Amino acid sequence: MARNPERRTALLDAAIEVLADEGARGLTFRAVDARAGVPTGTSSNYFTDRDQLLSQVGDRIFVRLTPEPGAIGTAMRPAPSRELMVELMRRLARRMAAERTCYLGLFELRLEAVRRPELRTQLTRVLRSDLDENVRLHLDSGMPGDADTVRLLYFALTGLLLDHFTVPGLHGERDLDDLIETVVNRVVPEV
Incomplete structure (x- = not known):
């Protein structure tokens, strides 16, 4: 699993945008990669599955709202x-x-x-x-x-x-x- 914290944060911020714009059904690794402007497959190097992505998106939202x-x-x-x-x-x-x-x-x-x-x-x-x-x-x-x-x-x-x-x-x-x-x-x- 990739360990670049800045990239992880950028992917999570992109995932928040996808979630807000397209809803939970639109939140895919491919959509996150496209929104973040990174090569296809990057998100799957940082998150094992969609549940982990959703969980970490929740954590990131609360960090940004604090x-x-x-x-x-x-x-x-x-x-x-x-x-x-x-x-x-x-x-x-x-x-x-x-x-x-x-x-x-x-x-x-x-x-x-x-x-x-x-x-x-x-x-x-x-x-x-x-x-x-x-x-x-x-x-x-x-x-x-x-x-x-x-x-x-x-x-x-x-x-x-x-x-x-x-x-x-x-x-x-x-x-x-x-x-x-x-x-x-x-x-x-x-x-």
């Missing part, structure tokens, strides 16, 4: 409030929009996980860990609300982003920032 070190601490400096929650949710949505391909790839992985128990186990572990960390940060920072507040915001933002990326005209003239503010104001209790 904020830069220190970004969370900086964002949490203002006093806890509903207004800060609105701003944090907007920042999160902007980060996801900047990594639109990753976010769409993650949706495709979720759908594929319905049919692949090992992928489902991996995604569940990673998503649960991420959600648990968000709950911990929320509670430790003294933000208004409880663990269920974070879960409700997670559900709402996941749905809003799915709509935003797949059927952007669904909510008419309302923009994403406005919808986020509405959700936060209805879910997060006043301090």
Whole structure:
């Protein structure tokens, strides 16, 4: 198996693009090689099978979606409030929009996980860990609300982003920032 980490990363990034553009059915070694601009057969030197590729694509998506070190601490400096929650949710949505391909790839992985128990186990572990960390940060920072507040915001933002990326005209003239503010104001209790 090949050991060039930069090439592996480039192949995984190409696989994310294929996944976002063509869905899980379009994710083949040949498609990844073409997207990465490498000779046919290169991907099969790095990944033993499609399941391993899917698994490592999931890992790579979470690496790309993770904020830069220190970004969370900086964002949490203002006093806890509903207004800060609105701003944090907007920042999160902007980060996801900047990594639109990753976010769409993650949706495709979720759908594929319905049919692949090992992928489902991996995604569940990673998503649960991420959600648990968000709950911990929320509670430790003294933000208004409880663990269920974070879960409700997670559900709402996941749905809003799915709509935003797949059927952007669904909510008419309302923009994403406005919808986020509405959700936060209805879910997060006043301090």
